[in-house]
Amino acid sequence: MADIRMSYIIVAKETTDVSLENIIIESLSKDSITTENGQKIVLEGKEYLFNQRIHQQEGTTQCYVEIISQGRIKDVIYVLTYLDNIICRSEIVKYYQVITDYDGLSQYYCEKLYPKYATFERTLRSILYIILIKTYGLDWYDEVVKKDRFENGKKEDIDAEIKKIAKGKKSPQKLISTALEEMDIDTMRKFLFLPYRCIAPDNVIDTLVNSDFDSITKEQIYEKLNLASEQTLWRECLSQIGDEQTWNNNIDSIRISRNIVAHSKTLTFEKYEKYRKEINKRNRELKNLLTELQEEKFKQEQKKELTSSINNLFTVVGSIFGSGELKKAVADLQANMKNIVDTISSSIPNRFFSESLQESSRRMAETFNQQMKSLYSKEMMETMRLSMSETLRKMTETYSHMYLDMDNLNGNIASIEEDEEDDASNENKNK
Numbered sequence: 407m408a409d410i411r412m413s414y415i416i417v418a419k420e421t422t423d424v425s426l427e428n429i430i431i432e433s434l435s436k437d438s439i440t441t442e443n444g445q446k447i448v449l450e451g452k453e454y455l456f457n458q459r460i461h462q463q464e465g466t467t468q469c470y471v472e473i474i475s476q477g478r479i480k481d482v483i484y485v486l487t488y489l490d491n492i493i494c495r496s497e498i499v500k501y502y503q504v505i506t507d508y509d510g511l512s513q514y515y516c517e518k519l520y521p522k523y524a525t526f527e528r529t530l531r532s533i534l535y536i537i538l539i540k541t542y543g544l545d546w547y548d549e550v551v552k553k554d555r556f557e558n559g560k561k562e563d564i565d566a567e568i569k570k571i572a573k574g575k576k577s578p579q580k581l582i583s584t585a586l587e588e589m590d591i592d593t594m595r596k597f598l599f600l601p602y603r604c605i606a607p608d609n610v611i612d613t614l615v616n617s618d619f620d621s622i623t624k625e626q627i628y629e630k631l632n633l634a635s636e637q638t639l640w641r642e643c644l645s646q647i648g649d650e651q652t653w654n655n656n657i658d659s660i661r662i663s664r665n666i667v668a669h670s671k672t673l674t675f676e677k678y679e680k681y682r683k684e685i686n687k688r689n690r691e692l693k694n695l696l697t698e699l700q701e702e703k704f705k706q707e708q709k710k711e712l713t714s715s716i717n718n719l720f721t722v723v724g725s726i727f728g729s730g731e732l733k734k735a736v737a738d739l740q741a742n743m744k745n746i747v748d749t750i751s752s753s754i755p756n757r758f759f760s761e762s763l764q765e766s767s768r769r770m771a772e773t774f775n776q777q778m779k780s781l782y783s784k785e786m787m788e789t790m791r792l793s794m795s796e797t798l799r800k801m802t803e804t805y806s807h808m809y810l811d812m813d814n815l816n817g818n819i820a821s822i823e824e825d826e827e828d829d830a831s832n833e834n835k836n837k
Contacts, residue, residue, distance in 0.1 A: 408479040410510035418467035454485035515678040553602035591661040601636040
């Protein structure tokens with residue numbers, strides 16, 4: 407159940423003896439009837455309830471109006487929007503100045519939207535940290551923040567802006583972990599899209615002038631010139647997210663709407679719907695990219711762990727046995743193991759141990775055992791069996807964790823998307 411209030415101060419533009427209270431009551435009540443629970447109004451065949459309080463001091467040309475509606479949110483929004491249009495957009499405004507001093511509808515819209523903007527900022531920061539650390543390591547702050555960026559011929563010092571916001575309380579080491587949190591959206595836009603040069607053009611000219619042109623190649627000259635060309639952080643290492651100009655526009659648009667929401671400014675239902683659809687779309691795009699980045703890193707680490715286990719097994723085999731026939735058996739085993747690793751890597755996040763993976767494991771074990779039975783003693787076979795069993799156990803355990811982690815990740819994202827779908831469904835009903 408929602409309980410939303412709207413209130414207005416209405417002032418006559420010219421001195422008049424007419425009762426503002428009577429005019430407002432007539433305007434608000436022309437389509438409604440008074441009941442014991444308040445005013446009842448019928449719109450498009452459906453009944454809606456609201457309460458009104460109207461007061462004008464005798465001898466003044468000012469009037470205070472308060473309207474409250476309680477009930478299902480879509481009904482409350484519908485009736486209050488209708489009444490708001492009567493007060494703010496009807497014949498009244500020709501003769502009276504209407505000031506909305508409390509806008510409960512805008513408050514509701516802002517409270518619904520703001521968490522979505524928080525999600526956008528946090529997801530974008532997470533993506534940037536992953537890419538920047540992967541690209542530059544712990545030197546990322548020095549490498550990309552401390553660049554001389556320019557906008558409309560004016561230098562924008564991102565490093566100084568961050569330290570100003572942090573009020574100088576954070577060390578350089580701390581900023582490596584927190585710098586992106588110190589950026590508002592406009593600073594983030596500058597950080598991502600304002601051009602900079604890796605090397606000043608004057609330095610390149612001096613280098614080339616002092617070069618031995620008989621020994622320097624054309625490709626080397628081009629390389630030095632390219633270092634002095636304008637670059638952006640987005641162009642340099644974030645182009646996988648999408649087109650630079652498109653995302654520059656997207657983030658700037660988010661910045662504008664986010665400021666309206668964050669500062670609790672007036673929002674109509676039409677603007678609310680526009681902002682909601684935009685921020686939901688941007689969040690879906692960022693979440694999908696973040697999932698891809700996390701999964702890519704996850705696959706690489708797990709594949710490395712599996713490969714390490716397999717290589718350890720081959721080392722044990724090689725140290726115990728040395729015949730040519732066994733070497734061939736080990737080579738066959740290694741090929742089968744590679745097929746399993748490839749199957750695992752390509753099957754994420756399919757269910758743990760698909761039929762194809764089970765079959766590969768079974769055939770690998772049978773082939774290896776058959777090749778060895780005629781060559782070595784029972785004791786040797788037992789040593790090999792235990793070594794291989796331990797490796798397979800580690801592979802199974804690793805892959806099981808991979809599946810569970812990926813399943814949880816996908817489940818969380820699915821639940822978020824379901825929330826958004828429910829939200830979208832509710833908002834469509836509000837219309």
